[in-house]
Amino acid sequence: MHDVLIALQTDLASSIAIRYVCLIENFLRFNIQVVHIPTFDENGHSPGSGWVHQTWKNAIIEYAEKGISRLVQKENFYRYSMGKPKIIPGQRNQVILKELQYQNYDFLIEGFLHSFEPDRFFKKLDSDLYRNLPCPVLMVQNLVKLDRGIQIVGTPDTILSVLPWFFKFWDDLPVKADILVCHFDTSNKEIITIPYNDNNLICRIKESVSNHEKRFDTIRSAKGSSNKLASLIRDHALVISLLSETSSPMAHMLAMSPCPILLCPEPKTN
Amino acid sequence: MRILFAADEHSYSANALPQVALLGKNTWADITLLLINSKDSPVPSDTSGISCSKTSPVNRMMETYHQQLLGFLDPITSPYLQAQSDGSAKTGFRKQIFTRLRRGSPAREILEEAKKDGSDLIVIGCSTQKNCTWKESGNVPLKVAKDADCSVMVIKEEKKINKVLCCLDHDNISQKSLEMISQMITLFQADLDIVVLTKNETIQEKIEEKLFWLINYYSTKNIFPYIELVKLASLETFISQEARWGLIAMWMGKKSILERVFPTNKLSRLLKANQSSVLFLR
Numbered sequence: 101m102h103d104v105l106i107a108l109q110t111d112l113a114s115s116i117a118i119r120y121v122c123l124i125e126n127f128l129r130f131n132i133q134v135v136h137i138p139t140f141d142e143n144g145h146s147p148g149s150g151w152v153h154q155t156w157k158n159a160i161i162e163y164a165e166k167g168i169s170r171l172v173q174k175e176n177f178y179r180y181s182m183g184k185p186k187i188i189p190g191q192r193n194q195v196i197l198k199e200l201q202y203q204n205y206d207f208l209i210e211g212f213l214h215s216f217e218p219d220r221f222f223k224k225l226d227s228d229l230y231r232n233l234p235c236p237v238l239m240v241q242n243l244v245k246l247d248r249g250i251q252i253v254g255t256p257d258t259i260l261s262v263l264p265w266f267f268k269f270w271d272d273l274p275v276k277a278d279i280l281v282c283h284f285d286t287s288n289k290e291i292i293t294i295p296y297n298d299n300n301l302i303c304r305i306k307e308s309v310s311n312h313e314k315r316f317d318t319i320r321s322a323k324g325s326s327n328k329l330a331s332l333i334r335d336h337a338l339v340i341s342l343l344s345e346t347s348s349p350m351a352h353m354l355a356m357s358p359c360p361i362l363l364c365p366e367p368k369t370n
Numbered sequence: 371m372r373i374l375f376a377a378d379e380h381s382y383s384a385n386a387l388p389q390v391a392l393l394g395k396n397t398w399a400d401i402t403l404l405l406i407n408s409k410d411s412p413v414p415s416d417t418s419g420i421s422c423s424k425t426s427p428v429n430r431m432m433e434t435y436h437q438q439l440l441g442f443l444d445p446i447t448s449p450y451l452q453a454q455s456d457g458s459a460k461t462g463f464r465k466q467i468f469t470r471l472r473r474g475s476p477a478r479e480i481l482e483e484a485k486k487d488g489s490d491l492i493v494i495g496c497s498t499q500k501n502c503t504w505k506e507s508g509n510v511p512l513k514v515a516k517d518a519d520c521s522v523m524v525i526k527e528e529k530k531i532n533k534v535l536c537c538l539d540h541d542n543i544s545q546k547s548l549e550m551i552s553q554m555i556t557l558f559q560a561d562l563d564i565v566v567l568t569k570n571e572t573i574q575e576k577i578e579e580k581l582f583w584l585i586n587y588y589s590t591k592n593i594f595p596y597i598e599l600v601k602l603a604s605l606e607t608f609i610s611q612e613a614r615w616g617l618i619a620m621w622m623g624k625k626s627i628l629e630r631v632f633p634t635n636k637l638s639r640l641l642k643a644n645q646s647s648v649l650f651l652r
Contacts (some may be wrong), residue, residue, distance in 0.1 A: 112578050116585070153621070186640045213566075213573075215599040216608045243585070335561075358563075358596045 101270060102206040104130040108139070108185070109194050110167040113211030117240040118175040120360055121209060124246070134172065134185035135199055137192040138164035161187050193229035200234055205270065207236040208276040208363075214241040218355035222346040225363075232342060236265055236364040244359055249317070250277040251359075255284070255328050255350060256301055256321075258342045260308060265364040266340055267312050279305060281321035282329050284349035294354060325349075330356035342366060371395070371399035374489040375439075376480040376514070379431050380505050386495030386525040387435065389647075391442030393493070396557050398449055402468045403439065404483050405432045406476040406507075419569060432469050439467060476504060477513035490546065492522045501598045502526065515650050521550060522650045531558040531647065536595075537565045543580065547651040548587065551582075551619055554649065555593055558601050560617070562588065562595040567602050619649040 106121065108114040121132065138160050148315040168185045171177075188195045200208060212224065224230060230237065250270060254262045257282050266277070281298060305319055322329055326349045333339050333353065340362045344351040354361060375390045377383035386469050394401050407428050443450060449465045450630040464490065472479040484492050496511040504510040514520045555562050564584060566573055573581070581597060588595055600608045609618060 112573070112581050112585075112597070115582065213597055213599055217601055220599075225605055243594045244596075245594055358598055 102133050103204070104134055104207055104209060105135060105196070105199060105203070105205040106209040106219045107135050107192075108168055108171065108211075109136065110164075110171055111211070113240075114171065114214075115175060115211070116207055117211030118171070118177045119243050120240045121241065122175070123243070124273065127246075128269070133183065133205070134168065134177075134179055135196065135201075136164055136168045136185055136187050137195045138187060138189055138291045139192075152279050157189065161189060193227055197229050197232055205235055207238060208233070209238045209240060212239045212241055214358040218352065221355040222351065225343065225351060230363070233363075233365050235344065236269075236362050238360060238362050240360045242358050244335075244337045244362065246273065246275050246337045248335055248359075249275050250338045250340065251333050251336045252277065252278055252340045253280045253282060253333060253350075253353075255282055255343060256298070258350075259301070259305065261367050262307060262340055262342055262364060263305070263308055264367070265362070267314065270338070270340070270362075271312075271314055273338075276317040278317050279304045279319040280332060281305075281319075282350065282353065283321060283323040284326060284329070284353075285323050286325050286349075326352035329353050329358070333357045333359065335359070340364065371397050371491070372487055372489045373397075373399045373400070373481070374402045374404055374484050374487055374492045375406045376406060376483075376492060376494045377435060378476065378504055378507070379428075380496045380497070382495040382504075382525075384435070384438070384495075387438050388442055389523075389525050390493050391439055392557055393491075393553070394439075394450070394467075395443055395448070397553060400465050400468070400489070401439070401450070402470060402483070402487055402489070403432065403435055404480065405435065405469070406479055406631055407473045409472055428471060432471060436467065436469050457476075461602060465540045476507045476510045477517070480510070481517055489520050489521060491550070492518055493524045493525065494522065498526050515648070518650075519652065521547065521652050524646065524650075525647045530598050531560050531617045532615045533561045533563055534558070534619055534649075535563045535565055535646075537567060537605070538577065538580070538584075543584075544652075548584075548601075550649070550651060552591060552593070554617060554619070558617070562593055564595045564597050565608070566597060566599050567605060568599050569602055573599070612626060617647045617649055619651055 104121075106117065108118070121130075125132075164187070165187050168187070172185065186199070188199070196208065199205075216223065226238070250266070250273065252259070252262055252266055254260075259279065263279075281301060289308070302319055302321070309316060309319075322332060330353045334357055336359045338361075339359045340356055341350065341352070341354055341364070343363045343365055344354070354363075373390065373393060375386070377386070393399065405428065420595065440448070440450065450467050470483065472483060480492065480494070483489075492514060494511050494514055497505060502511055512523045515524055531554070534551060536551060539599065551562070554560065566577060566581065585595065585597075
């Protein structure tokens with residue numbers, strides 16, 4: 101069983117995240133801990149100081165507790181989550197990061213509505229939380245049926261680092277999984293699939309896969325711009341990739357995918 | 371439900387017939403085939419699905435469309451009135467296909483017929499080569515889309531619809547339009563994208579509530595829509611990129627800012643610029 105932290109707000113994105121978790125939890129088993137960070141500056145500055153401020157803060161926390169409990173009840177999420185939701189005031193990214201670092205979770209889940217413009221996605225990648233993640237983050241952008249399958253994506257340099265994360269968490273999902281190796285080329289106008297140049301890499305991927313006694317539906321490589329290659333990761337139940345720099349073509353490609361994305365940190369080299 | 375199919379004698383009208391047949395077959399709507407004759411020729415009386423005189427080209431065209439439409443339907447299960455080979459008519463047990471001919475300014479005649487008929491949906495084909503217009507008559511689809519009281523579906527070409535993009539910018543959505551979207555998704559086995567138009571990065575509370583409701587509504591039909599935020603300023607770019615997938619549905623209610631974002635010239639660009647059919651929902 102994996103220990104999972106889910107960061108919830110009382111909004112649509114979190115509702116979608118909960119529904120997605122309920123979908124996959126039918127097949128995988130998690131210990132789920134809910135955390136909510138109330139926003140204190142939502143309706144203006146806090147009143148007064150001392151006990152007045154503290155009373156106000158307690159009221160906000162109590163209100164937040166009720167809101168999150170209502171959301172959990174409404175989505176029937178209480179069947180999956182362990183214990184009471186943690187309501188921790190503070191700066192959202194810092195609170196989550198601290199929680200991840202001290203409690204040793206296997207991955208983080210959060211809802212994040214997909215935008216056509218990539219700047220929100222890049223802002224997320226550039227955040228303190230994502231730059232310092234000790235574990236993968238499942239960014240749930242939309243609710244997608246599991247029969248759409250899983251797409252594991254990487255460049256020739258990163259694809260072998262992504263696979264272990266898939267083997268660790270997701271290979272028990274009873275859906276097909278595909279591997280896509282992306283060769284980014286801004287001069288290309290059309291997608292070109294070039295298996296012959298990747299024979300060596302494809303062999304290594306197959307070897308890694310068979311060492312884990314797994315099978316994939318397709319293992320292929322494609323060359324093209326981020327824009328063109330993005331069409332290959334638009335209709336999946338889950339896309340798995342390494343966390344990338346926002347300036348990278350991989351980040352640009354991932355920004356265009358409306359699917360749930362598992363972003364995995366680079367493996368640590370000892 | 372009442373569907374008005376407005377046609378002229380050109381191929382883009384004929385190309386829209388299969389979609390009309392599909393809609394009729396799945397919704398059991400009453401269908402009116404309206405042929406617009408903008409030229410000076412005799413106008414026959416209304417017919418009700420029975421073969422009419424074959425003397426004039428216009429009448430022949432109307433009969434051809436009628437027969438072609440029936441040809442797309444299963445003769446055994448179709449509920450529509452059908453002409454038999456011996457010239458008699460087999461009475462349909464539920465629904466009818468009416469054929470009408472009007473002469474005059476096409477857009478005006480179509481809108482008048484729709485009003486008189488109480489149409490729920492106007493279906494109209496358009497040329498993809500001449501920027502979504504009617505040959506010899508100009509911006510007929512655009513005028514109808516802009517001024518109709520009911521929903522209007524402009525069919526660009528006979529192509530498979532893989533996705534329905536619904537552009538949402540207000541919370542006032544009629545049950546009728548929702549059902550129309552559901553029918554389109556089911557008919558074409560298409561995915562659904564709900565495009566939320568925003569001015570900045572946040573969604574208005576009322577729209578967020580409506581989205582909660584929409585997700586619940588569609589999940590009962592086992593439909594999982596994609597939600598996508600698009601800034602108003604990027605809408606045209608978004609549509610031109612996404613439109614290759616099939617059908618764009620836009621809620622054009624009174625509260626919709628789409629009415630302001632897409633004034634006539636921009637609506638025209640929307641219709642012209644992309645390959646997709648467009649459904650204007652009211």
